[in-house]
Amino acid sequence: MPRHILFGLVFLALISLVGVSYYYDLQKRIQELVRPGPEPAPYLAVPPAASPSAPLRKVKLFFPSSRQDNLLEGEERDILSSDLPSEEGKQIVAELIRGSRERRLPALPSDTRLRELFVTPQGLAVVDLTQEASLHHPGGLTMELASIYSVVNSLTQNVSRIERVQILIEGAEAETLAGHIDLSRPFAADLSMTVLGGTAKSSVSP
C-alpha cells in the first residue's frame, strides 16, 4: 500500500476516534443536563433554616399501619437539630410527606406541600398544608384520623415545645381534611392509636 494512502487511513481513523469520543462526551453532558435532579423537598413557601452542618438527632415519625386500621406505627429518622421548634417541625412534616420507608401507608398524599409551619409561644404548632392534602386524600374516616394523628403525634412526641397542632389548608381553617374530622380546633397528642414501642390500644372504642 502506498505510504500516502496509509497515512490518510491512519489520519481518518484518528479523526473518527476523536469524533466518536466527542460524540459520547457530548451525549453524556446532554444527559446530565436533562436528567431530573433530586426530588424537590416538600416545601413550598419557607424551606427550613436549619444549618446543614447542625448535628443530627433521631426522631420517631408515625405512619398508618398497613396491617391494622386505627393504628400508627413508628419509624426512626434523622433530622438536623435546631433551637427553633418550627425548623425541626418542618423537617418532621416533610419526612411524613415523603412517606414510609417500611411499606407503611402514606400519612399524607405524596404531592402535598408544606406551606408554612410556625410555633407560638403557647406551644401551638400551626401546620399549613397545600390543598393536595385534602383533594388527594384517599378518604374514609379511619384514614383521615390516621393522617391527622400522624402529623399531630409526630410533632408533639418529637419537639418538646409543641403541645398542640392546628392544621390549616392553603392558609385557612378547613372544615375537615376528607369530610369527617373537625379541623377547626387544635389537636393535642392522642397516643391511644400509636405504637410507641409496645402495644397499642384501640383509640376509638368506647
Place this chain on the structure above:
Amino acid sequence: MALLSAGVPADTGRFLIFHKQARKAIPKLSIGLQTYLPVIDLLHVLELPYSESVSAGFVQITKGKNRLRLEKDDSQVVLNDRKIALSAPVTVVKNQWVVPLDFVRKALDRAFDEKIAMSASGSAAAVGESDFIRLNARLVETNHALRLQASRSVAAEVRQQGLRIVFAFGNTPVEFAGSEGIQRAEWIRSLALDQSESANQLVIELADNVRIAKISHLASQNAYTVEVNRQEGAEAKPDAPAELPHPAIEAWKWRHITVDAGHGGPDRGVAIRENVFEKDVALAIARKLRWALETRLGVPVVLSRAEDQAQRLEDRIAAANLARSNLFISIHTGNAPGSPAAHSYAYTARWIIDESSAGETKNARSLFVPWWEAQRNSLAWSERLAECVQAEMNRALNGGHPLTFRRTPLKLLSALAMPAVLVEIGNARVPDFQAKMESEPFQNLVAATLAAAVERFRFLHERP
C-alpha cells in the same frame, strides 16, 4: 368583647383598592366609632400569602422576609418582632377577621414591597402610588365656569351626556379634596366623585337652565374647565318611592328524621373503584333508608341532599338544627387499607380536649352550649342510638362479630342538637366488597338494617 359592646357592627359601604391597573372593593364595617376592614378580603385583593385561624386567634401575613402577625383582640400587631400600635384591637366579627382602618397605613404599608397610599376620606387605598391625585373644584369667570384643578397631571376621558358631564379617570387613584363657591352656583345641581369597582369618575349634573358652551383641558396647568351659557329649563321629576320587600314566612316542620348522604358534588369521598365513588353509594343507600323508615315507622324523612350536589357540613348541620329534626343518620362508606375486614361501624361525636377550650366550654356551659358542641346535650341518646345501630349491623353486616361503636371528633355530629350517628359501611379496599357496595340487594339490606336500628331506638326513646 369590650369592642363589640361598644356598638353593633354595621356595614358602612365599600373600601376601594387600586391595585395592578384594576379596582377592587371590599366591605367596610363600623363598630362604635371605629371603621374596620375585613383583613382576609384585603389580603386576597393584594395577593398577599397568609395563614389564619380564628380558633387559635391569629393571622400571619408573609411577604418575602417580612412577617406581619395579628392576634385577636390585640391592638398591637407584630412586624418582624417590632410592635406596631393600632387605633383599635384586631377582632373577629361573624367569623371574619377585621382590622381598624389605620392598619393599612401603619402596618401593611411597611410590610408590603410597594407603597400604599390612603385617600384622605379613608374610603380608598392605592397600591404602588405615593398619594392620590386630589381634585378641587371652584367657580371662575364670574361664576359661569367651573375649574377642576388636579394636584398633579391627570388624564380623564370626558363624556357629555345631556346635562351631565362625566370625567372618567380609569384606574388612576383620585380623590375629591373640596370645592369653592359651588354652593352659590345655581346652575350646578350636583358634583360628586363616583368611585366603585365599576366606576371611577367625577360626575357633574347641571341644571336645566344652562347649556354647555365649552369643556377645555389645560394640560400644562393640570386642570379642566367647564363653561356654560344660561337658559330657561324645567325641573326634574322626583323619584318614585321604592317598594319595601315583604319578609318571607317559613313554615316549621315537625317530627321527622334527617338522613344525610355523605360527601357530594366535587367531594367524591372514597374511590370505591373506577367511576364509582362513596358519594354515589351513600346517596343510593340514603334514598332506600328514607323509603324504609317512612314505610316502617311512618315518620317523615328529609334527605340532606337528594341528588349529587356539594353541600358544606355546616349547611347540613344548620338545616337539621333549624328544622328541629328528631334524629340524624349520616351514611358513609369505609376505607381502611390497613384492614382485611369489611366491617361496618357506627360513630358518635367526641370533642378534642385542650386546655384553651376547656375553660371556655366550662364557662359557656353554665349559660349556653357553644354551637359547635350542641351535640353534648343529646350525646347520651346518640350513644344509645349508636348501640342500636351497631348491634343491628353486627347481626346483619358484620357476621355476628361483637363490635362496639366508635367515638371520634366528627365535625358533622358535634354541632347537631339531636341524637345523631354516622355509619361507615364496609371497607372499599376489600375487593369482594367493592362490587357488593354497588349492588341493589346489599344496599336494601343496609337500609333495612338501619331502619330496624331506628325502630329499636324509638322504642327506647319513647319509653317513659
